[in-house]
Amino acid sequence: MQARKTILDVTDLSIVHPGRRGRPANTAVKKLNLTAGAGEIVGVVGESGSGKTSLAMAVVGFGRITSGSITVDAVVPGPRMSLDERASIQMVFQDPHGSLDPRQTIGSGLDELRKLHKKRTSWISDEDLLSRVGLSTEVLTRLSHQISGGQAQRVSIARALLLRPSLLLADEPTSALDVSVQAQILRLLKNLRDNEGLTILFISHDLAVVRAVCDRVYVMKTGEVVEFGSTHEVLEHPKHPYTQALLAAVPGGGIRRETGHGPQTKAGPDGYLGFDPYQPAKEAS
Numbered sequence: 001m002q003a004r005k006t007i008l009d010v011t012d013l014s015i016v017h018p019g020r021r022g023r024p025a026n027t028a029v030k031k032l033n034l035t036a037g038a039g040e041i042v043g044v045v046g047e048s049g050s051g052k053t054s055l056a057m058a059v060v061g062f063g064r065i066t067s068g069s070i071t072v073d074a075v076v077p078g079p080r081m082s083l084d085e086r087a088s089i090q091m092v093f094q095d096p097h098g099s100l101d102p103r104q105t106i107g108s109g110l111d112e113l114r115k116l117h118k119k120r121t122s123w124i125s126d127e128d129l130l131s132r133v134g135l136s137t138e139v140l141t142r143l144s145h146q147i148s149g150g151q152a153q154r155v156s157i158a159r160a161l162l163l164r165p166s167l168l169l170a171d172e173p174t175s176a177l178d179v180s181v182q183a184q185i186l187r188l189l190k191n192l193r194d195n196e197g198l199t200i201l202f203i204s205h206d207l208a209v210v211r212a213v214c215d216r217v218y219v220m221k222t223g224e225v226v227e228f229g230s231t232h233e234v235l236e237h238p239k240h241p242y243t244q245a246l247l248a249a250v251p252g253g254g255i256r257r258e259t260g261h262g263p264q265t266k267a268g269p270d271g272y273l274g275f276d277p278y279q280p281a282k283e284a285s
């Protein structure tokens with residue numbers, strides 16, 4: 001099999017936040033190495049405070065880097081990025097409405113992006129773009145508060161896709177959503193990986209979500225990677241006591257068993273039960 005092109009390359013990354021008001025400096029990331037290949041969904045999982053957000057901010061060029069390096073398809077994230085380089089690294093965050101301008105309709109938000117990035121965005125019409133994320137053009141005339149959380153997250157993903165990013169950073173993209181909507185969004189991200197070759201760095205504290213969507217996973221504890229490998233290997237046969245403890249803390253070992261979403265059946269390949277999360281032909285909720 002041909003090796004994948006490396007899109008994200010994090011080498012020996014350390015991030016130290018300076019202490020404020022007499023507090024000691026805080027080492028959030030220590031000598032971290034991580035890669036993501038083209039068309040791969042790579043997870044970073046760890047408890048609160050493990051350094052995920054510090055890593056994520058550095059990858060998109062907003063955060064501090066104390067030592068080490070990051071490249072995203074030959075772009076070095078940071079304040080010196082050009083507008084076009086900035087557009088090549090896209091983000092989707094936890095709060096789906098928070099990343100949309102409340103005063104703009106979804107359509108005028110897309111128009112604004114198209115004006116700012118004419119070359120990057122001419123490849124697709126709004127209609128085709130929205131259909132790729134399971135939405136109809138009806139959302140174009142709506143304000144962000146007039147669409148559901150799931151729809152808003154689809155719009156955020158569409159806005160990212162419009163810019164043809166080399167990397168999508170998804171930071172807890174489903175944790176604010178209802179469980180059934182969560183599953184739809186996860187399925188959408190997997191479809192975009194499979195059909196568009198999208199490369200995704202997926203940050204989460206939720207093992208069930210990571211299990212559902214990631215090809216490979218890195219487990220972070222207090223700024224260090226304690227274990228990494230294929231999601232199956234790491235979550236089915238965890239070697240590090242921290243990974244074992246994370247799994248033990250989740251009922252069902254990170255395989256989510258939902259209630260109230262239809263009949264309970266055997267876990268599907270996604271680790272979810274009882275419903276088919278992806279309905280591309282329908283207007284998504």
Ligand SMILES: Nc1ncnc2c1ncn2[C@@H]1O[C@H](COP(=O)(O)OP(=O)(O)OP(=O)(O)O)[C@@H](O)[C@H]1O
Pocket residue numbers: 017018026027028046047048049050051052053054055205
């Ligand atoms: N701007 C900052 N200044 C000082 N310390 C910081 C800053 N940002 C993060 N930290 C510290 O760095 C460590 C890692 O935090 P980080 O937010 O990266 O972890 P996390 O895994 O994303 O946690 P969470 O899920 O709670 O956001 C923590 O001890 C945190 O207190």
